[in-house]
Amino acid sequence: MGRLSVVDEIFLRTHRGLGTPIALQGLWRTADRIDPALLHEVHTALSTGPLGRRVIRPRVPGSRRSWQRNTRAYPLSFTDQPIATTALMAWADAQGTDLDPEFGPGWRLAAIALDDGGFLVSLTCSHALADGRALVLAADDALGGTSLTADATAPSTARENSAHRDTTSRSASTTPESDWADASRQWSIVLRGTAKALRRGIPDQPHQATGRDRTDAPAPVQTHGAILQCTVADWDRVAATQDGTANSLFISLIANMLWSSGFQPDAIDASLPVDTRDEPRVDNDLAMTDITIDRTDTPSTIREKSRAAYERRMSSPGGMPEELLQVIPDRWAYALSKGAGERDILCSNIGTLPAALRTLGPHRCLGVAARAIHPGITVAQLPRTRLSGYLCRIADDYILSLVSLDPKRIESPTELTGLAQQTLLNADLRVRAW
Structure with missing residues (x-):
């Protein structure tokens, strides 16, 4: 099934406590009750699909970790006792616990009844298994949409021959390499790349996150989420x-929204994930770029800044080859890459969702959202990022998902929702909050 990429391993380290814990989540909200038999069918499809895999450690130093099929999964969690719609975000936030991409199931399917007569369905997976777009592809495959081919369900395979057009490491061919061959290849890349970097002088220290007081406190912290829905016609x-x-x-x-929450600086740095897929594939196939926004910027000027930013990507640590992060111990790799990609805000545009996600069997979905959550996060693990936004389109609606990582300024989901509604209203946008 191929080997882990540099990005895969960054998210695997966050699962082990080296960085901010992250899980990906898709949410479906229906207007009526769902037969559990339908969700059992979806659960079975997910078990045998591209999310059904786990990480295997290599036996040779320098060789990359690899993927192995794993059909073991958490059982479907189905609760027919309704909860209040005001509690749906708290329930959704709790679905990211105990995901283990290495030793246990890395994904979970759950559903709960709502007191408005509908249901909320959650598909959550470890970020080591998939990025946002990949989770959408896996769900589409399980719900009978676009069926993924064998290559598309095997991360980091059949792409290495063209891998050096960018900096993401991938495996060498469709035939699995031995650990010895992979280690030899990795060390060769690292030694050549390091020598080349050193010929240009001692590399600069890697970028470190700034803008938030750091602490070693292990105390748990509560992040807050909100989801809002707007018509495509109004947004456009x-x-x-x-x-x-x-x-x-x-x-x-x-x-x-960040400025309205009380953020004082006149400039906001925004990190922008970029989908780098050349075909449908369930893995972490993304790069990061960034822009700086000031208070005079408008959607017009941000458009130009973003266009230029998408032509460049954040580079590897200190100008060294990215593969270095896969041949050194995890704690060293974390120290080298710590804070990479973190800015004041994260703006992840997941794009248009496939038609198969509009319904669950005979049940039309009132809305479908995609976002990241942070299960078990502590004060010590808070990133520089204060506010994360995730945008997707489903049919004639845009769904905006927000996650606040600033508990001092945003104290509840209600406060975040109110802040978002006011910001959108100021922009002449009419929205409906979940």
């Missing part, structure tokens, strides 16, 4: 009146 109208795009309006809104 507002973007067009400001000579922007749906994406630049999204980035502008997240920045303005």
Whole structure:
């Protein structure tokens, strides 16, 4: 099934406590009750699909970890006793616990009844298994949409021959390499790349996160989430009146929410994930870029900044080859890459969701959201990022998911929802909160 990429291993380290814990989550909200038999069918499809795998440690120093099929899964969690709709975000946040991409199931399917007569369904997976777009592809495959081929369900395979067009390490061919061959290849890349980097002088220290007081306190901290829904027609109208795009309006809104929460600096640094797939594939196939936004920026100027940013990507630590992070001990790799990709806000545009995700069997979905959550996060693990936004389109609606990582300024989901609603209203957007 191939070997882990550099990005896969970054998220595997966060699972082990080296960084901010992250899980990916898809949420479906229906207007009516769901037959559990339907969800058992989806659960079975997910078990045998691309999420059904786990990490295997190599036997040779320098060789990359590999993927192995794993059909063992948590049983479907189905609760027919309704909860209040005001509690749905708290329930959704709790679905990321105990995910283990290495020794246990790395994903979970759960559903709960709501007191408005509908249901909320959650699919959560460790970020080591998939990024946001990959989770969408896995769900689409399980729900009978686009069926993924064998290559598409095997991460980091059949791509290495063209891997050096970028800096992400992947495996050498469709035939699995031995650990010895992989280690030899990895060390060769690292030694050549390091020598080349050193010829240019001693590399600069890797970027370290700034802008938040660091602490070693292990105390748990509560993040807060909100989900809002807006028609495509309304969103695109507002973007067009400001000579922007749906994406630049999204980035502008997240920045303005942060300022409205009490963030003082006049400049906000935004990290922007970039999907680097050349075909449908369930893995972490992404890169990061960033822009700086000031208070005079509009969706129009953000559009131009983003366009330029997408032409460049954040580089490897200190100019060294990224493969270095896979041949040294995890704690060293974490120290070298700590804070990479973290900025004041994260704006992840997941894109248009497949048609198969609009329904669950005969049940039409009122909305479908995709986001990241942070199970078990402590004060010591809080990143520089204060506010994360995730945008996706499903049919004629945009779904905006927000996660606040600033418990001092945002004290509850209600406060976050209110802040978001006011910011969107100021932009002449009419929205419905989940």
